[in-house]
Amino acid sequence: MLPTKMNPQFIYLMLFLPSMIVLSQNSAYPSLYGDDEGSCGNSPALLVDVPRDKNITAEVMKSLNIPKGVKRVLFRTLNTDRRLMWKKQFDTSYVGFMKDGAQWLKDNTGIKLVGIDYLSVAAYDDLIPSHLVFLENRDIILVEGLKLEDIEAGIYNVHCLPLRLLGAEGSPIRCILIK
Numbered sequence: 120m121l122p123t124k125m126n127p128q129f130i131y132l133m134l135f136l137p138s139m140i141v142l143s144q145n146s147a148y149p150s151l152y153g154d155d156e157g158s159c160g161n162s163p164a165l166l167v168d169v170p171r172d173k174n175i176t177a178e179v180m181k182s183l184n185i186p187k188g189v190k191r192v193l194f195r196t197l198n199t200d201r202r203l204m205w206k207k208q209f210d211t212s213y214v215g216f217m218k219d220g221a222q223w224l225k226d227n228t229g230i231k232l233v234g235i236d237y238l239s240v241a242a243y244d245d246l247i248p249s250h251l252v253f254l255e256n257r258d259i260i261l262v263e264g265l266k267l268e269d270i271e272a273g274i275y276n277v278h279c280l281p282l283r284l285l286g287a288e289g290s291p292i293r294c295i296l297i298k
């Protein structure tokens with residue numbers, strides 16, 4: 120469903136399955152709620168536009184100039200322009216993180232929540248290596264399958280509410296952004 124304007128002050132985003140949150144399996148994983156660094160409930164998040172002609176490499180990450188201190192970032196890419204989330208067929212040519220982009224994010228930012236507008240944060244060509252980088256320290260939450268059409272880039276409060284699935288390393292979620 121497209122974001123609906125409920126009120127000039129609020130932008131309401133409805134993101135249906137298969138939006139997923141991916142966690143590395145570990146009991147010491149930061150709480151998904153509250154004010155922990157990696158929490159994804161009621162916390163500020165930055166929506167940024169990625170240059171449309173590239174996957175998310177170290178160079179691209181650098182060029183985005185994400186201000187220091189930003190902990191949650193939703194990356195809007197060519198996937199949104201191509202409306203990939205609306206297509207039935209899985210498309211392996213989606214944009215995502217290359218391994219060096221994931222590594223750059225880990226080494227140079229304090230980002231603890233990474234959201235993306237298709238089914239995987241990792242580009243198909245670097246599917247496993249990028250995930251391994253992100254999940255290695257068990258402190259970065261990955262949110263996949265976001266529908267980010269018609270929203271202005273900028274800061275929002277993000278609310279992503281996972282299901283309480285015992286022992287699960289991921290969960291379907293619904294995410295909303297509130298301005």
Ligand SMILES: *[C@@H]1O[C@H](CO)[C@@H](O)[C@H](O)[C@H]1NC(C)=O
Nearest residue numbers: 172173174212214242243244
């Ligand atoms: C991103 O990488 C995929 C392979 O993972 C490739 O098919 C696609 O063309 C790349 N997209 C861009 C914009 O470079």
